[in-house]
Every structure is written in structure tokens, then in C-alpha cells.
Amino acid sequence: MKSAISLNNNNRLKLGIFSANCSSGMAVTKADERWQNSWRNNLDLVRMCDTAGIEFMLPIARWIGYGGETDFHGGVLEPVTWAAGLMAASKQIQIFATVHTAFNHPIVTAKQLASIDQLSNGRLGLNVVAGWNKPEYDAFGVDLPTVHSERYARAQEWFDYVQKIWSADSAFDWDGEYFHGKGVYGNPKPVQSRVPILNAAASKEGREFAMRNADYLFTPVFDFDQAKATATEISQAAAINNREVGVFTFCTVVCRPTMQEAEEYLDYYANQNADWEAVDHLMKLQGMHAQSFTPEALGMFRDRFAAGHGGFPLVGTPEYIADQLEQLSAAGIAGTTLAFVDYSAEFPYFAEHVLPLLEKRGLRTM
Numbered sequence: 001m002k003s004a005i006s007l008n009n010n011n012r013l014k015l016g017i018f019s020a021n022c023s024s025g026m027a028v029t030k031a032d033e034r035w036q037n038s039w040r041n042n043l044d045l046v047r048m049c050d051t052a053g054i055e056f057m058l059p060i061a062r063w064i065g066y067g068g069e070t071d072f073h074g075g076v077l078e079p080v081t082w083a084a085g086l087m088a089a090s091k092q093i094q095i096f097a098t099v100h101t102a103f104n105h106p107i108v109t110a111k112q113l114a115s116i117d118q119l120s121n122g123r124l125g126l127n128v129v130a131g132w133n134k135p136e137y138d139a140f141g142v143d144l145p146t147v148h149s150e151r152y153a154r155a156q157e158w159f160d161y162v163q164k165i166w167s168a169d170s171a172f173d174w175d176g177e178y179f180h181g182k183g184v185y186g187n188p189k190p191v192q193s194r195v196p197i198l199n200a201a202a203s204k205e206g207r208e209f210a211m212r213n214a215d216y217l218f219t220p221v222f223d224f225d226q227a228k229a230t231a232t233e234i235s236q237a238a239a240i241n242n243r244e245v246g247v248f249t250f251c252t253v254v255c256r257p258t259m260q261e262a263e264e265y266l267d268y269y270a271n272q273n274a275d276w277e278a279v280d281h282l283m284k285l286q287g288m289h290a291q292s293f294t295p296e297a298l299g300m301f302r303d304r305f306a307a308g309h310g311g312f313p314l315v316g317t318p319e320y321i322a323d324q325l326e327q328l329s330a331a332g333i334a335g336t337t338l339a340f341v342d343y344s345a346e347f348p349y350f351a352e353h354v355l356p357l358l359e360k361r362g363l364r365t366m
């Protein structure tokens, strides 16, 4: 099955913006200019990205912040509502909704997302997250299965149920292990015959889920070798299943005219002014409940968590950043999200100076 994703333009490296719906974005910093996730700022940002030809925006689904002085991710615009609002303010960019399979009923999600696809004339994407963050499960009063396979079994049934609602011509009964319903139907359907699916995960079970269901696996990259190994493994496994699954990752961007300026700014916001209490709490929860980062990676990357939630660093001049993106692409990565300390203030410089270099290198057309 070919991916029917409308991200399917000719750009070899797709670009998106990640986590603009969350307070502080991806930077666990006390710096005054950290991202304010106000609606006004999100509107300004989506318009800039739409004009610049960025393919997509992707929100984080988060219900409980990570504490620290800034309460990192304590303020979050709910992703489905956020996606609907941004559609009205944009023309061509794809907007993803991120949905927790453990906290959202399939009938409600199917209807919400079909409605957004209708009102945007087919620009919606769905990022499926099985969930991992124990304090959120506690808040919902839901048990977090300790066994990964059980988390993904529930996620699979949730996903199948949503797909069935979107495809069934008449009312049906659902009698699964986790969900039961009689006389279920969904009207309207999404405009797109297949809503593009991302799955954010890294564990074996997460990758297998992506292999069965997603167009793209969204997963951390630590270095070029590991990126290549991941992309190769995913494309080979997908081919065996007669599918195409690309790999997306997420990057932290500090783009400045000189390397020194970029490195000094990184040190300022992600070292001197890091919210270390929040960093350590986030990393502790990740280590306890998720397998997205290996224990070795968690040990090595405290600084990357402060800088951008563990994202791959793109810190330097436009030329240097274009080089790094070219190497990610050469390793087989199909796309990446970008995050800045202050997206609206920093994105224009990136768009003006890096995008043309990516075009020259044949990775994108403007």
C-alpha cells in the first residue's frame, strides 16, 4: 500500500514545527524569551510557516506539566482544538492532531477529526500516541499498563475502531477487548480517503505499531549512524509488510550568523538558564515509563533534554545546519520537525537563510 499522505510532495526532506501548542515549546529553559504558547503567537507562526511552504505543524498532547520553576509544559493548548483553529487561519499547511489512545474514546475522536478534515478540505493528519506519562494516567484514573505490548494492543484496537468508523457505510457493532458499542456510525467522514498517520514511539512494540498502521514513524535520532540504522530497519520491515513507512525525527534549532553566536546562545538558554529541576523530572519519567530513549541515551543527553526535549541539535550557521540536514536525509530520514526557543522570532531567519540552501542541495523546492 502506498502512503496516501498529502505531505507527498517532491521534497526529499519534509519539515514541520513541533510543540508550538505547549508552554516553552521544546526548550526546558528559564530564559525570558522562552516560547509563550498563546493563541496569538500560534496564529502568527502558522501563517509564517504556511507562506514559507513548511509541510506541517505537530502538537504535543500533554495534560500534566513537568514542574520546576517554569512548570515546563504546564500550559498546553489541547491539540485537537488547536488543530481546528489553525486550519481556519492557514491555506495549505497540513496540521496534525496528536491523540492519546488511552484517554480519548474512538467515536468522539473519529467525529472530531472527520469534522476538522471537512473544515480544512483535507489537510488533517493524526499523530497516534499510546501514552506513557504516569502522572497523566493517574489524573485520568486510568492504569498505565506496565507491559508495552498491552499498551499497544489497546492502541491497535482504538486505531482499528476509528478507521472502521471512517470507512463503514452503515451502522455496525463493535465488540472488542477494550471497547464495545452498538449501532455505531460516523457521519461525516474525513475528506481524505486516508488521513495521514504518524506514530510517535521508539520501542520495539511502538515500531511494530507504526509498521502496521502509520505512514511515518516519529522517533528520536541520536547520531547519523543510529539514524541510518533506524531508517534502514524501518524501510526493510515495511517492505516485508508491503507498506511504505518513512522515518521522521525532531530537531532543536539555534541558527545564527556565526557558530560562536549559536553556541553561546545554546549555552545561555540550555545550560546557564536551564530549568534543571524540570529537565530531571522529565528524564526520570521517561526513563521509568517509556522506552523511546535507551538508558545510555538518557545518561548522555541531559543537555539535549534541556535544549529541546532530547531533539537532535542543529546549532550553528545556516550553512552548517543545511549540512546537518543533508546528512540526516542521506541517512534515510524522510523529514524532521523543528523547534526554536522563540519560534516566531527565530523562524524567519531560518526560512530566509536555510531553506534556500536546502533547495540548492536538492532537498526541497521553495
Ligand SMILES: Cc1cc2nc3c(=O)[nH]c(=O)nc-3n(C[C@H](O)[C@H](O)[C@H](O)COP(=O)(O)O)c2cc1C
Residues within 6 Å of the ligand: 059, 060, 061, 062, 098, 100, 128, 129, 130, 131, 132, 133, 148, 200, 201, 202, 203, 204, 205, 206, 207, 218, 219, 220, 250, 289, 290, 291, 292, 293
Ligand atoms: C517524537 C516523539 C513525540 C511524542 N509525542 C508525544 C505526545 O505528544 N504526547 C505523549 O504523551 N507522548 C508522546 N510521545 C511518547 C510516545 O507516544 C510513546 O508513548 C512513548 O514514546 C513511549 O512509547 P515507547 O516506549 O513505545 O517509545 C512522543 C514520543 C516521541 C518519540
